[in-house]
Amino acid sequence: MNASPDLHAVEPTPDPPPSGISRRTILRGGAALGAAALGGAALGLGTQGSEALKPRVEVPHLHGAGGSGPVRDIQPDGFDPTAFATRFDGGLVSRLPDGRALREYHFVAVDREIEVAPGVWFPAWTYNGGVPGPTIRCTEGDRLRIRFQNAGSHAHTIHFHGFHPANMDGVFEVVDPGRTFVYEFDAEPFGLHLYHCHTTPLRRHIHKGLYGAFIVDPPGGRSPAREYVMVINGFDTDFDGENEFYAVNTVAFHYMRHPLRARVGEKVRLYVVNALEFDLINSLHVHANFFDVYRTGTRLQPDEFTDTIMFCQGERHILELEFHHPGRIMFHAHQSEFAELGWMGFFDVSEG
Ligand SMILES: [Cu+2]
Numbered sequence: 001m002n003a004s005p006d007l008h009a010v011e012p013t014p015d016p017p018p019s020g021i022s023r024r025t026i027l028r029g030g031a032a033l034g035a036a037a038l039g040g041a042a043l044g045l046g047t048q049g050s051e052a053l054k055p056r057v058e059v060p061h062l063h064g065a066g067g068s069g070p071v072r073d074i075q076p077d078g079f080d081p082t083a084f085a086t087r088f089d090g091g092l093v094s095r096l097p098d099g100r101a102l103r104e105y106h107f108v109a110v111d112r113e114i115e116v117a118p119g120v121w122f123p124a125w126t127y128n129g130g131v132p133g134p135t136i137r138c139t140e141g142d143r144l145r146i147r148f149q150n151a152g153s154h155a156h157t158i159h160f161h162g163f164h165p166a167n168m169d170g171v172f173e174v175v176d177p178g179r180t181f182v183y184e185f186d187a188e189p190f191g192l193h194l195y196h197c198h199t200t201p202l203r204r205h206i207h208k209g210l211y212g213a214f215i216v217d218p219p220g221g222r223s224p225a226r227e228y229v230m231v232i233n234g235f236d237t238d239f240d241g242e243n244e245f246y247a248v249n250t251v252a253f254h255y256m257r258h259p260l261r262a263r264v265g266e267k268v269r270l271y272v273v274n275a276l277e278f279d280l281i282n283s284l285h286v287h288a289n290f291f292d293v294y295r296t297g298t299r300l301q302p303d304e305f306t307d308t309i310m311f312c313q314g315e316r317h318i319l320e321l322e323f324h325h326p327g328r329i330m331f332h333a334h335q336s337e338f339a340e341l342g343w344m345g346f347f348d349v350s351e352g
Contacts, residue, residue, distance in 0.1 A: 323349045
């Protein structure tokens with residue numbers, strides 16, 4: 001906690017609502033579409049959507065079972081969830097005198113408008129310009145040095161989950177705009193962790209986009225697999241304390257348009273981090289398959305074999321699965337409302 005421990009304090013709205021979209025109008029307009037999508041049809045954000053959506057939201061279509069017409073995707077130069085899912089940042093690597101790896105990172109907090117659904121922009125606070133921030137990847141025992149420069153308009157920090165000294169915790173050393181702070185600690189324990197800003201009001205600082213995945217591999221690594229990072233998140237685009245859009249890796253419905261690829265018989269490993277604010281519980285369900293759950297990724301033996309896993313705020317798990325059949329396999333939050341508001345996607349599974 002910071003000096004002001006009241007996380008529920010009402011923050012003066014820092015930015016004007018960027019659109020007239022409310023969760024209620026989207027749900028009202030998109031419910032039929034969402035239900036159809038859960039049944040396997042393709043969807044957009046709903047040309048059938050309410051009038052309230054029309055003035056400001058350019059409504060996309062999807063090609064597919066029920067879709068036709070032009071496909072409006074996110075801006076080509078914008079954040080690409082497909083690239084993000086497989087991008088692991090090992091930092092600038094050198095050797096310490098004792099032979100261990102030193103991994104150096106440069107993180108810059110910047111305010112930036114990001115596109116969270118086609119045509120829907122959100123005034124984010126970012127690490128290095130993207131939401132989520134870079135996926136840090138290292139091995140247990142490595143030394144991490146993260147130089148954090150705050151080029152944003154508000155005070156921020158980076159709070160890493162994992163072991164580290166109290167003065168590296170990103171709680172008390174608030175970094176004001178224009179200032180720099182260097183975090184340095186050893187990466188442990190192995191597992192799937194996260195980092196996020198820890199400045200109050202906390203939920204607002206996290207929700208604005210200051211979070212990312214932090215993967216610490218066990219010594220010797222994990223078995224070979226096709227790996228994807230999934231940071232499940234949401235956006236309160238009208239600042240009423242409720243999310244209007246939900247997603248995997250920021251862009252609503254992205255993996256409906258751009259399915260994640262896999263092959264029958266290969267091992268797929270998902271690093272799933274729940275960065276959602278305002279909603280207490282999130283979940284992931286994979287259709288037509290079951291997966292091994294490694295809770296927080298801190299043990300090498302699976303804890304559970306299931307097809308649906310729940311995530312509290314800040315919770316994360318490594319999931320491993322092997323597809324038995326080719327085809328389009330849906331995954332989504334099992335909170336149907338979240339799915340209808342963007343948190344769904346496909347695996348495109350080809351013959352091995
Ligand atoms: Cu912050």
